[in-house]
Amino acid sequence: MEAENIRADAFEPAKRATKRGASGGGQQDVEMQVDEATGIEGQVLGSSRASAPPKAKRARSELRKVSVPPHRYSSLKEHWMKIFTPVVEHMKLQIRFNMKARQVELRVGPETPDIANLQRGADFVRAFLCGFEVDDALALLRLEDLFVESFEIKDVKTLRGDHQSRAIGRLAGKGGRTKFTIENVTKTRIVLADSKIHILGSYQNIQLARRAVCNLILGSPPSKVYGNLRAVASRLSERM
Amino acid sequence: MAETSEKIKFLVADTTAFINAVPLNEYAEQVLTVPDVVAEVRNKRQIRRLCVLPFDLQVREPRPESIKHCVEFAKKTGDYASLSGIDLKVISLTYELEADNVGTDHLRQEPVMAQTIASKDKPEEMQDANNKRLVGWYMPEGEEEEEEDSEEEDDYSQEEDDAEGDEQEANESPDTVKAAIEAQLAGKEPFASETIEKEEDQDQEPSQEELDKLFEQLKCAPSAEEEKELSELLVSQPAEVDEEVSEPQEAKQSQNLDEDVGDDGWITHSNIKKAKKALEGKVETDEVPPVACMTTDYALQNVLKQLNLHLAALNGRIIKQLRTYILRCYACYKTTSIMTKVFCPNCGNKTLKRVAVSLDENGRQVIHINTRRPLTNKYKNQSLPRFQGGKHSRNPILFEDQPMPRQMPSRVAKTKTNALDQDYTAGFSPFVLRDVDSKSAMLRSKGNLKEWARNNNFEEDRRRKNYNRLYK
Numbered sequence: 001m002e003a004e005n006i007r008a009d010a011f012e013p014a015k016r017a018t019k020r021g022a023s024g025g026g027q028q029d030v031e032m033q034v035d036e037a038t039g040i041e042g043q044v045l046g047s048s049r050a051s052a053p054p055k056a057k058r059a060r061s062e063l064r065k066v067s068v069p070p071h072r073y074s075s076l077k078e079h080w081m082k083i084f085t086p087v088v089e090h091m092k093l094q095i096r097f098n099m100k101a102r103q104v105e106l107r108v109g110p111e112t113p114d115i116a117n118l119q120r121g122a123d124f125v126r127a128f129l130c131g132f133e134v135d136d137a138l139a140l141l142r143l144e145d146l147f148v149e150s151f152e153i154k155d156v157k158t159l160r161g162d163h164q165s166r167a168i169g170r171l172a173g174k175g176g177r178t179k180f181t182i183e184n185v186t187k188t189r190i191v192l193a194d195s196k197i198h199i200l201g202s203y204q205n206i207q208l209a210r211r212a213v214c215n216l217i218l219g220s221p222p223s224k225v226y227g228n229l230r231a232v233a234s235r236l237s238e239r240m
Numbered sequence: 241m242a243e244t245s246e247k248i249k250f251l252v253a254d255t256t257a258f259i260n261a262v263p264l265n266e267y268a269e270q271v272l273t274v275p276d277v278v279a280e281v282r283n284k285r286q287i288r289r290l291c292v293l294p295f296d297l298q299v300r301e302p303r304p305e306s307i308k309h310c311v312e313f314a315k316k317t318g319d320y321a322s323l324s325g326i327d328l329k330v331i332s333l334t335y336e337l338e339a340d341n342v343g344t345d346h347l348r349q350e351p352v353m354a355q356t357i358a359s360k361d362k363p364e365e366m367q368d369a370n371n372k373r374l375v376g377w378y379m380p381e382g383e384e385e386e387e388e389d390s391e392e393e394d395d396y397s398q399e400e401d402d403a404e405g406d407e408q409e410a411n412e413s414p415d416t417v418k419a420a421i422e423a424q425l426a427g428k429e430p431f432a433s434e435t436i437e438k439e440e441d442q443d444q445e446p447s448q449e450e451l452d453k454l455f456e457q458l459k460c461a462p463s464a465e466e467e468k469e470l471s472e473l474l475v476s477q478p479a480e481v482d483e484e485v486s487e488p489q490e491a492k493q494s495q496n497l498d499e500d501v502g503d504d505g506w507i508t509h510s511n512i513k514k515a516k517k518a519l520e521g522k523v524e525t526d527e528v529p530p531v532a533c534m535t536t537d538y539a540l541q542n543v544l545k546q547l548n549l550h551l552a553a554l555n556g557r558i559i560k561q562l563r564t565y566i567l568r569c570y571a572c573y574k575t576t577s578i579m580t581k582v583f584c585p586n587c588g589n590k591t592l593k594r595v596a597v598s599l600d601e602n603g604r605q606v607i608h609i610n611t612r613r614p615l616t617n618k619y620k621n622q623s624l625p626r627f628q629g630g631k632h633s634r635n636p637i638l639f640e641d642q643p644m645p646r647q648m649p650s651r652v653a654k655t656k657t658n659a660l661d662q663d664y665t666a667g668f669s670p671f672v673l674r675d676v677d678s679k680s681a682m683l684r685s686k687g688n689l690k691e692w693a694r695n696n697n698f699e700e701d702r703r704r705k706n707y708n709r710l711y712k
Contacts, residue, residue: 090660096505107506139664181674183671184676
């Protein structure tokens with residue numbers, strides 16, 4: 001009875017975490033299921049010490065594999081040193097790139113102070129492979145309330161042909177000014193990758209940026225979106 | 241470099257170190273220079289920085305005997321023409337400090353000429369650099385070729401140790417053939433033996449068989465030079481002993497880390513320093529000599545290396561090996577050693593190509609030209625747009641001293657997110673602001689630099705069919 005109560009209490013925050021992070025396809029759902037296991041940090045460590053779980057389960061919880069899309073292969077090669085340096089030195093993990101499977105593999109080493117570093121390192125690598133710069137993705141290693149949200153233009157509205165190109169043009173703006181303005185006001189980072197949009201920031205800021213981006217996709221002029229952004233941002237700052 | 245507690249005892253600084261504002265006190269205990277170097281700094285900001293150096297800069301004039309010796313040596317290496325008086329004094333000061341503090345036994349009296357069989361063959365060091373794989377990039381189910389690449393990795397298993405032995409034996413046979421060819425061409429035995437020693441120094445794990453062969457060859461060599469070679473071997477042996485000591489430690493670490501997944505290719509907390517050095521290149525080592533000279537002048541580096549003195553890069557590391565490139569104009573066939581040139585200093589055209597050079601047995605420069613990539617005059621005959629004046633004009637760059645408008649990004653545009661800073665978590669925002677409102681941002685968004693550069697590429701542009709179309 002007592003054991004069941006403890007587990008029931010532990011499961012609730014994990015579920016909340018999954019709701020916040022869930023934004024992509026089915027693969028991320030599978031990964032979030034793995035997060036539930038690592039979310040119960042103390043219990044997993046305690047149970048591993050006491051009952052010595054089987055190796056397969058242990059290896060799965062202590063190893064992360066992130067697939068590299070082919071268009072990010074050259075960027076990964078260029079910035080490889082900037083990627084593995086904070087992962088190994090700051091997070092105390094071990095990292096390598098599996099050339100056959102085309103995956104970045106991370107695992108826990110004996111020096112790792114906290115097993116949650118593994119998921120954070122994996123999120124950092126995944127954010128870089130989404131298209132964010134290394135300097136911006138490093139924020140994921142330092143702050144705990146940053147997330148990456150990914151969605152497509154067709155999730156907001158089905159656009160075809162030139163309509164989609166115009167929507168992407170509205171999002172970017174001339175020389176990237178609209179995207180940069182949204183980034184400055186909402187304190188996020190936005191990546192436009194063809195028809196996919198990735199937003200990196202804290203939860204509330206992601207909501208703001210996502211609403212602005214959706215309004216632009218739906219056809220609002222950028223000046224209207226700017227005005228709405230300033231109003232909401234000032235309201236939030238007053239609340240803070 | 242702050243991590244390593246060792247420092248260079250005497251560091252002779254050239255003008256480059258002061259111009260680039262290198263923090264010399266982090267790399268050396270005492271910093272010395274020649275008074276002419278201090279006089280060579282003329283920029284106001286650099287002079288101001290020179291006045292408030294955070295360390296004691298010793299200004300010292302080298303002795304006339306050192307200058308005389310170094311001048312004669314520079315004439316032998318052929319770099320005398322491209323060295324100025326200040327450079328010669330810097331070399332002399334470094335030589336003097338080395339002679340006073342370390343001794344002159346290991347310094348050379350005659351420059352060692354690099355052996356080259358033919359100009360078509362690139363040196364092995366240059367070929368290898370292009371084919372190497374990144375550290376931590378792991379290929380499972382390794383074949384023979386991949387096992388060779390896995391030699392670079394720090395963690396070895398027992399099976400791979402056996403494979404390495406086989407590979408070393410395979411590597412020895414072509415080296416001996418080349419050595420024999422070089423011996424025949426040169427007609428002198430000492431050059432062949434020296435090249436053998438250099439190649440063996442590159443091998444990280446020489447085996448006992450190699451040492452036995454070395455001794456056999458030494459016996460064949462004439463008696464006068466046996467002593468020199470023996471002394472060189474003695475110098476190299478303690479390094480090998482250090483390597484042997486470090487190997488069992490790595491074996492223990494690999495045993496500890498063994499789990500379901502193999503250890504090949506994993507970058508761990510213990511081997512990340514080696515991984516960084518492997519990525520930065522093998523040109524620099526962590527050995528800290530007592531006397532070193534910090535310079536980026538190629539002729540200066542060449543003379544110092546030939547004298548067997550030590551070189552330090554601007555980041556405080558010691559340069560182990562030099563690779564020389566020059567620029568060669570394919571219109572007038574002149575060469576220049578100033579690598580920052582874009583236009584030919586002789587004929588003024590934009591026809592410079594970078595080529596590798598080495599010295600043959602007669603001391604002449606041999607230029608290695610890539611003949612498989614032919615020259616072409618395609619896209620050379622294009623119409624040019626009308627030249628625009630004004631403050632923010634953008635014109636194609638056609639000659640060397642063409643005046644250009646200052647189009648600099650603003651301070652906000654230059655700042656970057658530093659997530660590993662200590663004060664990062666207290667910041668206003670997790671990311672720095674993008675520059676959207678400044679004049680330079682407006683100008684950048686107006687013409688969009690990438691698009692402008694793409695449309696106004698007055699050279700080779702094969703991706704666009706209408707390459708002659710100008711941006712409107």
